[in-house]
Amino acid sequence: MALQPSLRPLLIAGTFDAPHTLDIFLDYVCPFSAKLSLAIDNVLVPLLGPGGRYHGKVKVIFRPQVQPWHSSSTLVHEAGLAVPRVAPESFWPFSLALFKRQGEYFDIPTSTLTPLQIREKLVALAGEVIAVPSNAAGRFADLLLLKSSPNGGTAVTDDLKYTIKFSRQNGIHVSPTVLWDGLVANEISSSWGEQEWSDFFLAKVEI
Incomplete structure (x- = not known):
């Protein structure tokens, strides 16, 4: 699968030239997605990194899966998409x-917070994780600022649109969902x- x-x-995980692809659709506020992330x-x-049995054979792409029935899902995925830019x-x-x-x-912990307050929490979290370059956390915060036009979104809105359109055109409804070489692996x-x-890869990948 392609990535802009x-x-x-x-x-x-893995390398871009690996012949097999796992597209893994995850929502940051889905407990089952969190379990799969571990x-x-x-x-x-x-397994897929240097020295791993399937290095160069399989790659893993994280596919952000916004679940709009969770009110904060859009905001947390905006934050996730801002990190690659800084x-x-x-x-x-x-x-x-x-x-x-x-x-x-x-839902309940964020029910009394405004979107701006949720974004402030995400900026604080990024500050704990992003160590270098030194100004990255500040640039991260700037990416989450609303544009001056009344309905213009943020600097990562286009990336968010891309990920949502990708999920929709592939008929992805729930998280987590995993595609193996483009097909849903239920x-x-x-x-x-x-x-x-290990059993899955043994059946799917030639060494």
Whole structure:
């Protein structure tokens, strides 16, 4: 699957020239997405990284999946998409941090907050994760500022539109959803551990 240039940091495991692709659609405020994010970090990243059994064979692309029935979902995904523009190497660490603290952005905790206050919380979280360059956190905050036109969105609205259109044209409805080489792999579960992923790759990938 393709990625527009500004979203190349959404490749979170493997290499771009790997012949097989896992597109993993995740929502930052979905508990099952958070569970799968841990498996990605603990299982897939080592398996697909340098020295891993499937390095150069499989790549993983994080596909932001906004779930509009959660009122903060758009805002947290804006934040996720802002990170690649200021500190590409921090996209996955920021995503993991957001998944670990997703409870702060659930419906009830955010019900008394304005969108500006939620964005301030996200800026503070980015400040904890983005270490270099030193001005990255400030530039991150600028990307989440509303434009001067009344309905113009933010500097990452176009990236947000791209991710939403990509999900819609592929008929993605729930998170997490995983595509293997472009087709939905319904057998993949957020509960999978190292054994299940290893068995999956053994059946799918030629070494």
